[in-house]
Amino acid sequence: MAGFRDRGLTPVDLRVIPHPTVMLALEFGSGSPFVDDAAGRRHRGSFVAGPGAGRRGAVRLRGENFEGVQVRLSPVVARATLGVSPADLDGAVVALDDLWGREASRIREQLDDASSWEQRFALTDALLARRCAAVPSVAPEVAWAWHRIVVSRGLVRVVELAAEVGWSRKRLWSRFHSQVGLPPKRAANLVRFDHAVHRLAAGEGAARVAAESGYADQSHLHRDIVAFTGVTPSAVAGEPWLAVDDIAWSGGRAPAPTPGRCSPASPRPHG
Missing domain, CATH: 2.60.120 (Jelly Rolls)
Structure with missing residues (x-):
């Protein structure tokens, strides 16, 4: 908090x-x-x-x-x-x-x-x-899947998560969605975006952030940023909502x- x-x-x-x-x-x-x-x-x-x-x-x-x-x-x-x-x-x-x-x-x-x-x-x-x-x-399997998504910064595959908890992909999708509020893949995309957008706000270049955050290329990162925020990567880097995070949140x-x-x-x- x-x-x-x-x-x-x-x-x-x-x-x-x-x-x-x-x-x-x-x-x-x-x-x-x-x-x-x-x-x-x-x-x-x-x-x-x-x-x-x-x-x-x-x-x-x-x-x-x-x-x-x-x-x-x-x-x-x-x-x-x-x-x-x-x-x-x-x-x-x-x-x-x-x-x-x-x-x-x-x-x-x-x-x-x-x-x-x-x-x-x-x-x-x-x-x-x-x-x-x-x-x-929530169910322990769902909590574990969420934990793995967070610590992997959104780069873990859904099929791997299902195998780790011993569920089918369909069962994981259904339970995860109903208890977390997002399907596993969309949750992973959101976590990946969060990691990338904070690196942009810290002053890192878009090409490097895209390459190291699991995006196919810089254009892929650009499309994702616009879809999540409505503005370009260069514009979102200066958003006040992100600027205070390194002060307010460890x-x-x-x-x-x-x-x-x-x-x-x-x-x-x-x-």
């Missing part, structure tokens, strides 16, 4: 870049951010976004004078933690009030009353741990979780 504060100098208007996690955004403070989603809906306050939310640049975060805690949840623990399967989210944005009801208001008040980021992180961590302990996670991306388990947070505040 990471903490964010808008200092109110200029209104926030950010393109949401797709990420291979379920994003939980808990807002508090005097302002109230809102999210415009791909369907033209506007969501105010805290929200949840499924894996890959923001495809083709269709989701934007806007607002001013707000604070928030953002949590990146592995899809394998998202259902246990949030009470909704990533498959039900389908890459969309959902208001937290619609999922948690009064509990969403209570956590907002608690975060607002807290006197430090450390207290806010502790509150959030305790809330998620309590919820995670109450509901079983190593630019969340670490790979232990298969099937809720992982402890490593919180960082960011102004």
Whole structure:
């Protein structure tokens, strides 16, 4: 998790870049951010976004004078933690009030009353741990397949995953899709994209990133970046959504979780 504060100098208007996690955004403070989603809906306050939310640049975060805690949840623990399967989210944005009801208001008040980021992180961590302990996670085979996709940076083949867990490709596709919210191949493509786009944001050249990230050539990388973000590789490299990652998240991306388990947070505040 990471903490964010808008200092109110200029209104926030950010393109949401797709990420291979379920994003939980808990807002508090005097302002109230809102999210415009791909369907033209506007969501105010805290929200949840499924894996890959923001495809083709269709989701934007806007607002001013707000604070928030953002949590990146592995899809394998998202259902246990949030009470909704990533498959039900389908890459969309959902208001937290619609999922948690009064509990969403209570956590907002608690975060607002807290006197430090450390207290806010502790509150959030305790809330998620309590919820995670109450509901079983995904099947161990699905969790293992997700773990292998993440650690391979999206370069493992689906047939290899099926062989490793002892399932047919059809069974793996069906179980993985229903529990993670994406088919295995699309999940691998999203993880590969995430690795590549962060290398671009770090200043590496597109040709080298394409060659070392499993793309057929630079044109293949270009098409993938445009499909995921709606902009070219050179443009996405300067996106503010990515620029803060090396500050807010260790190593630019969340670490790979232990298969099937809720992982402890490593919180960082960011102004």
